[in-house]
Amino acid sequence: MVSKESRVLLLALIMIVLSGCSAKDGRETNNNQAHDMIEIKMLSSWSTDTERGRALHELVNQYNQLRADKVKVSIDINPDWPTYQEKVKTMIAAKQPPDLFNYNFNPNDLSRQNSGQLLNFLPYMDEEWRSRFKPEDLAALTINGELTSVPYEKAGVLFYYNKKLFAKAGITEFPQTWDELFAACEKLKAKGIIPISLMTADDSWHSTNALSYLAAAASGMEVFKVGVSIDTPEMVMAAERLKQLFSYSTDDAIGANYSISSNNFALGNTAMIIDGPWLIGSLDNELQKNIGIAAGPLVENGKAQKGFIITDTYTPWSAGKQESKEKEQAIVDFMKYMTSDEGVRLMTLEGRILLSMDINLGEEELEKAGPVLGQFISVSNSAPESLIQISRVLKPTAISKLPSLIEGMMFDQFDPAGMVRRLNEANQ
Amino acid sequence: MIAKRHIVLYLMPAVIFTLLFFVFPLLYAGYISLQQWNGINEMVYVGLDNFGLVFHDPVFKKAVINTLLWICCAVFLHIPFGLLLALILARKPRGWKVFRVLFVLPNVISTTAIAFLWYFVLHVNLGLVNNLLKMIGLDSLTRPWLADVRTALFAHQLPFIIYAGLTMVIFLTRISAIPSELYEAAEIEGATNWQKDWYITIPLLKSAVLINMILNLTFCLRMFEYPFLMTGGGPANETVNLGLYMFREMITAGRYGVAMAAGLLTIGIGAAVMGTILALGRMTNRRAGI
Amino acid sequence: MKWMRSLFLYAVGTVMLAPFLWMILATFKTNRELFASPFGLPEHWLLDNYAAVLSRHPVSVYFYNSLIIAAVSTLLALLLATLASYIFTYTFRWRTGWQLLLVGGILVPTNAFMVPYYYLINWIGFYDSLIGIALVYAGISLPLSVLIIKNYMDTIPPELAEAAFMDGAGVHRTFTRVILPISYPGIVTASIFLMITAWNELLYANLLTQSEGTRTLQVAIRFFLTTFQANYPQAFAAMILAIVPTVVIYALLSEKIIGGLTAGAVK
Numbered sequence: 001m002v003s004k005e006s007r008v009l010l011l012a013l014i015m016i017v018l019s020g021c022s023a024k025d026g027r028e029t030n031n032n033q034a035h036d037m038i039e040i041k042m043l044s045s046w047s048t049d050t051e052r053g054r055a056l057h058e059l060v061n062q063y064n065q066l067r068a069d070k071v072k073v074s075i076d077i078n079p080d081w082p083t084y085q086e087k088v089k090t091m092i093a094a095k096q097p098p099d100l101f102n103y104n105f106n107p108n109d110l111s112r113q114n115s116g117q118l119l120n121f122l123p124y125m126d127e128e129w130r131s132r133f134k135p136e137d138l139a140a141l142t143i144n145g146e147l148t149s150v151p152y153e154k155a156g157v158l159f160y161y162n163k164k165l166f167a168k169a170g171i172t173e174f175p176q177t178w179d180e181l182f183a184a185c186e187k188l189k190a191k192g193i194i195p196i197s198l199m200t201a202d203d204s205w206h207s208t209n210a211l212s213y214l215a216a217a218a219s220g221m222e223v224f225k226v227g228v229s230i231d232t233p234e235m236v237m238a239a240e241r242l243k244q245l246f247s248y249s250t251d252d253a254i255g256a257n258y259s260i261s262s263n264n265f266a267l268g269n270t271a272m273i274i275d276g277p278w279l280i281g282s283l284d285n286e287l288q289k290n291i292g293i294a295a296g297p298l299v300e301n302g303k304a305q306k307g308f309i310i311t312d313t314y315t316p317w318s319a320g321k322q323e324s325k326e327k328e329q330a331i332v333d334f335m336k337y338m339t340s341d342e343g344v345r346l347m348t349l350e351g352r353i354l355l356s357m358d359i360n361l362g363e364e365e366l367e368k369a370g371p372v373l374g375q376f377i378s379v380s381n382s383a384p385e386s387l388i389q390i391s392r393v394l395k396p397t398a399i400s401k402l403p404s405l406i407e408g409m410m411f412d413q414f415d416p417a418g419m420v421r422r423l424n425e426a427n428q
Numbered sequence: 429m430i431a432k433r434h435i436v437l438y439l440m441p442a443v444i445f446t447l448l449f450f451v452f453p454l455l456y457a458g459y460i461s462l463q464q465w466n467g468i469n470e471m472v473y474v475g476l477d478n479f480g481l482v483f484h485d486p487v488f489k490k491a492v493i494n495t496l497l498w499i500c501c502a503v504f505l506h507i508p509f510g511l512l513l514a515l516i517l518a519r520k521p522r523g524w525k526v527f528r529v530l531f532v533l534p535n536v537i538s539t540t541a542i543a544f545l546w547y548f549v550l551h552v553n554l555g556l557v558n559n560l561l562k563m564i565g566l567d568s569l570t571r572p573w574l575a576d577v578r579t580a581l582f583a584h585q586l587p588f589i590i591y592a593g594l595t596m597v598i599f600l601t602r603i604s605a606i607p608s609e610l611y612e613a614a615e616i617e618g619a620t621n622w623q624k625d626w627y628i629t630i631p632l633l634k635s636a637v638l639i640n641m642i643l644n645l646t647f648c649l650r651m652f653e654y655p656f657l658m659t660g661g662g663p664a665n666e667t668v669n670l671g672l673y674m675f676r677e678m679i680t681a682g683r684y685g686v687a688m689a690a691g692l693l694t695i696g697i698g699a700a701v702m703g704t705i706l707a708l709g710r711m712t713n714r715r716a717g718i
Numbered sequence: 719m720k721w722m723r724s725l726f727l728y729a730v731g732t733v734m735l736a737p738f739l740w741m742i743l744a745t746f747k748t749n750r751e752l753f754a755s756p757f758g759l760p761e762h763w764l765l766d767n768y769a770a771v772l773s774r775h776p777v778s779v780y781f782y783n784s785l786i787i788a789a790v791s792t793l794l795a796l797l798l799a800t801l802a803s804y805i806f807t808y809t810f811r812w813r814t815g816w817q818l819l820l821v822g823g824i825l826v827p828t829n830a831f832m833v834p835y836y837y838l839i840n841w842i843g844f845y846d847s848l849i850g851i852a853l854v855y856a857g858i859s860l861p862l863s864v865l866i867i868k869n870y871m872d873t874i875p876p877e878l879a880e881a882a883f884m885d886g887a888g889v890h891r892t893f894t895r896v897i898l899p900i901s902y903p904g905i906v907t908a909s910i911f912l913m914i915t916a917w918n919e920l921l922y923a924n925l926l927t928q929s930e931g932t933r934t935l936q937v938a939i940r941f942f943l944t945t946f947q948a949n950y951p952q953a954f955a956a957m958i959l960a961i962v963p964t965v966v967i968y969a970l971l972s973e974k975i976i977g978g979l980t981a982g983a984v985k
Binding site for chain 2: 720726825828
């Protein structure tokens with residue numbers, strides 16, 4: 001009944017399985033041999049496809065060489081940010097918090113801080129280390145008297161515009177108000193240029209950036225404050241204008257994900273996009289020469305000041321509580337290295353990440369960083385006030401509903417007022 | 429007839445697995461569905477609130493309808509298409525072996541890759557479909573297939589409908605087991621090919637239909653990859669199904685209780701649908717005397 | 719009539735496979751080329767995308783992980799299902815009840831068990847390990863495997879087992895010498911279904927792993943397009959590299975696979 005070939009097949013299958021098991025055993029014994037070496041497993045979403053990923057690898061390599069034979073930091077990459085975030089939460093829930101991870105801080109979702117499983121950095125905050133950070137950043141991340149997160153990245157989310165395309169439509173300066181911006185869109189459209197990249201899939205990032213700018217321009221920086229209703233006439237107005245903005249976007253804006261939308265800008269198909277500094281790495285050198293960076297436009301009778309910006313939330317680093325004191329100290333030591341002047345310089349210049357730590361760059365270094373990053377830093381630094389992006393501050397339920405609410409509004413399933421009302425309900 | 433220790437020895441491993449992977453999860457899901465819980469912090473008992481929330485959520489309603497539509501899609505499009513392919517290949521036209529291999533190929537490649545690929549096939553500017561339409565002058569028909577509320581549902585089911593290779597093979601298998609004498613008699617009476625198919629082959633395929641139903645319905649009830657990767661449930665929740673609804677409630681919204689309440693309802697729906705199919709299958713089998 | 723049939727087959731084949739050809743073509747282009755002329759031939763046939771992928775993604779590790787998981791879960795489920803199915807050929811008290819318990823799982827869409835499985839796997843300490851995923855797959859596929867194998871064993875004439883019993887063979891001997899060899903086709907059929915399901919699964923592979931060392935092909939394919947970078951030709955090249963081994967294996971074994979389905983399915 002059983003043919004020869006199938007026996008061979010079965011045998012091969014068993015061999016594979018056995019080799020799989022033994023491979024795993026082999027790895028474990030390796031770990032045991034080096035048991036006096038402290039291993040820190042760091043989770044990150046920055047794959048080596050990206051500038052920041054390569055910079056992080058370099059930083060970790062430098063640190064490992066510095067502490068050779070004592071500490072070894074290894075990076076585990078999970079490039080999909082939302083999945084990575086959820087993974088961290090589930091790991092904490094299973095009482096196995098990762099050694100090191102970064103996350104989007106949200107004052108409306110303190111589940112990680114309240115889990116009691118994160119390392120408190122406060123006892124290690126000596127004067128020297130403390131001086132590396134802005135006091136307000138430390139204050140914002142101190143929850144229940146514990147500092148479980150080390151401030152790291154807090155990037156502006158700014159308007160990128162393609163000067164070449166703007167010039168084609170006869171626009172010489174970036175619009176100062178939303179009315180001017182819509183007029184500029186009209187001009188661009190008349191020249192056959194698609195004015196702006198938007199998207200609605202996943203977290204709807206580029207569209208919610210626009211929504212945040214619109215809302216903040218009218219209501220000021222307190223618009224998304226915890227406990228405040230967002231069902232306001234200004235918010236409805238912002239939603240209406242977002243809807244209008246979609247008519248100036250690509251055919252694939254609805255249903256597009258982050259890569260589609262940013263690709264549209266990177267290929268010169270659209271004239272504007274609202275995004276963080278990580279986009280710079282996706283723009284080729286030719287395009288970078290023609291990029292302008294701008295802060296948010298204003299509205300009539302709005303409460304925002306000229307030059308205000310939206311930022312991504314804090315993306316700090318946290319660590320799981322450790323049983324071994326030595327490992328805890330090693331983690332702190334590594335965090336100090338990451339936030340040192342040397343580490344910050346590396347991550348900013350090579351990785352193009354804007355960090356919460358102060359950094360004084362020389363002319364030369366700015367030059368080396370490329371034409372866009374310099375502008376990005378200067379617009380961010382000269383902003384009189386800033387506000388954190390809407391999808392980083394609402395309650396998780398509201399955040400998860402926001403993209404489909406925007407789509408519902410676009411398909412006229414409800415009007416902008418209905419969209420804002422539904423969003424506010426989900427945020428209760 | 430058989431000693432108890434033998435029964436225990438042979439049966440227990442499977443029973444333990446069933447307890448671990450079906451009975452325990454069911455009880456656990458039942459327990460979680462009564463709690464308000466974000467997966468990390470303390471659970472708060474809320475009784476049947478989560479079920480109330482799910483019942484009143486229009487998105488959940490949409491998810492149930494879409495899951496049922498997936499099942500309809502399997503029953504009325506995917507399986508008949510597989511049957512059609514099987515009937516044609518059963519006549520052994522030239523190159524039928526090559527076609528048989530090619531048609532099954534996509535089923536073994538990777539659902540994830542296929543989902544990504546078809547995202548681009550249906551893309552508004554880049555996509556094959558729209559560019560073909562433009563080429564033959566039907567510009568008016570071009571649209572963002574996956575982002576248009578009217579077409580998204582069907583469009584994201586398209587790869588599932590088309591890649592019916594595995595279903596086809598199961599039919600083909602059964603057809604090849606039909607004794608040729610049955611056809612010889614019909615040929616003497618001058619029956620056409622389609623008549624032979626209709627009156628002889630198809631009635632004998634009941635058991636294959638049943639197997640295909642079971643396999644495809646479980647696949648549809650578990651369906652996650654296509655909506656997740658092709659539309660993300662959009663536009664405006666048009667393509668949300670139960671798998672994605674649970675995933676979103678658990679992962680993005682962090683409402684584990686709600687996710688599990690939806691999970692229990694999904695199990696109820698799944699059991700009802702599959703139970704009906706199995707009962708129907710049993711009835712027809714009995715009547716046919718198999 | 720005949721030409722219509724052929725035409726239809728070619729049309730179906732084209733619709734099924736043309737997207738793959740388009741994807742292969744795209745891997746030789748630059749990102750800009752792809753968006754400028756999605757259907758044109760590449761200006762230069764570049765292998766850069768493949769080189770970039772191979773230098774950055776351990777595709778062989780992903781492939782190996784998927785293979786191990788598919789093989790282990792299939793073997794495990796088959797073992798459990800064959801043992802249980804065999805004992806069901808005997809009559810004993812509550813046999814139907816036990817059968818219902820084991821097969822009943824087929825009614826359950828196991829997506830609903832995301833939370834419980836997550837905690838179960840964590841609890842037994844197999845989070846982020848190949849074994850953990852393999853266990854879950856084996857558990858999920860158990861009802862279907864029992865159904866297929868039991869159905870096949872039901873078609874074995876009871877006289878065979880009785881004859882073996884007369885010859886003095888015990889329960890174990892009858893199983894290994896008589897029933898198991900005859901049931902081989904049914905087991906092969908079940909194993910093909912199990913392998914394909916395990917190979918394609920995304921939800922649990924995504925949920926139960928974290929590190930690169932345990933990432934399966936399906937999860938990796940999803941990650942080829944990252945949040946911080948969008949290079950489609952490269953992502954496509956990664957996908958092609960990821961599916962080529964599968965296609966090769968299938969091409970070598972296609973007769974076996976389809977033949978295997980033929981032998982044991984649908985009795």
